[in-house]
Amino acid sequence: MAYIEMKQIVKKYGTTSVLKQINLDIEKGQLVTLLGPSGCGKSTLLRCLSGLEEVTSGKIFLDGQDITELEPRKREIGMVFQQYSLFPNMTVVQNVAFGLKLKKKSEGEIREKVKNILEIVGLSQQADRYPTQISGGQQQRAALARAIITEPKVLLLDEPLSAIDALLRRSLQNEIRRIQQELNITAVFVTHDQSEAMVMSDMIHLLYQGQIEQSAPPAEMYLHPKTRFAASFIGNYNIYTDVQFHQMTGLKLDREMLVFRPEAVMFCAPDRTEMNNYTMKGTIKSIIAHGNVLRYTVDVNGVPVNVDTLFQGEERYEKGQECYLKIAEKDCISY
Structure with a gap:
């Protein structure tokens, strides 16, 4: 039996079905991501697990217990939202200690636990500051500390991280993953960002x-998308x-359909043919830099093909230049 089991979960608002027969298992100690576009x-689903939303039908089990009808405060689940909801009139220490005080823990235990958790999340130096006196990333870590200090069964x-700038966001992705693994927390993470899901x-x-x-x-999802939608959402596949x-x-x-990843396409010598490869001739239509990757869009007989190469000092193609492409049959997926 999985640590979390969601069976045949249906959620309707009036006649609109938002969740349709969801079956989902999560193992203890895993960090799993619910990924998808807005409105999916x-x-x-996360709010149904937390108890903030009632399911229309189906069952939810946590550590062998049926929690479907259990009120949120009795589920032993911690939450961190997009808005961190820190109390502005409390210091970091007071915010983090809040849950333990509600549980009527002793002052000594609260003091020791808060000290330990602030060390883990790297906020010891900011302990006596108010939320307005610390950065967005520090506020996020304070909210995380407040959620995990009560030792919830699930986080x-x-x-x-959606409101945080890109550079800090990458750093916090690694921090959350480190803390989750260090404390062996079972965590469910919601995002629409496929890169974030792959990393964490x-x-x-x-x-x-x-x-x-x-x-x-992550690797299986990226390399072997099972449907056209999965291919379009994960890895920016070329879809034809x-x-x-x-x-x-x-x-x-x-x-009916063939897909392949942009980085699997290679530039090659003119009219070069190889066994187990598809080859094609085209013209460079656009070139866009994405960090350390150059994204070429090549027009092949009126069909655009995206090609990703590392942004290095070697020969690069120019807009309007003719080129030849090859893609190995083994790197193509058909539906």
């Missing part, structure tokens, strides 16, 4: 239109119909 149901994080997760559950489209570890494939290569496809 990921935050609603839920609902897009807690033991398992990704991709949601689309109220259903789980695919569940897999059989008609487009014939237009590009002159070959016939025995399936």
Whole structure:
């Protein structure tokens, strides 16, 4: 039996079904991510697990206990939201200690636990400051400390990094992952950012239109998307119909759809043909730098192909230049 089991979860608002027969298992000590576009149901599913939303039908089990009808405060679940909701009139220490005081722990125990958790999240030097006196990243860590100090069975994080700038966000992704692993916390993380999910997760559950489209570890999700939507959302795959494939290569496809990743496409010598490779001729239409990656868009007989290469000092192509591309058959997925 999994540590968390969600069975046949349905959530409706009136006649609108937001969650449709969701089945989801989470193992103890894992950090799993609910990933998907806005409106797919990921935050609603998280709120059903927390008890902030009632399920229309289905069952939720935590550590073998049926918690479907249990009120939120009795579920032993901690939450960190996009808005950190720190009390502005309390210092970091007071905010972090708040949950322990509600549980009527002794002053000595509270003092010791708060000291330890502030060391873990790196806020010992900011202990006596108020939320307005610390940075956004420090506020996020304070909210995290407040959520985990009560030793919840599960930690839920609902897009807690979406309001933070990109550089700090990457740092906090690593911090949350480190703390989760150090304390062996079972955590459920909600995001619409596929890069964030890839960096942080033991398992990704991709949601689309109220259903789980695919569940897999990050590498498996990236390399082997099971559906067209998974391919379009994870890894920015090139996606082509059989008609487009014939237009590009002159070959016939025995399936309706073919997809491949931009980094799997290689520039090659003119008219070079190799066994087990598709080759094509095109013209560079645009070049965009994404950090250390150059994204070329190549027009191949009227069909755009995205090609990603490392941004290095070697020869680069120019807009309008003719080029030849190859893609290995083994790097292509057909549906």
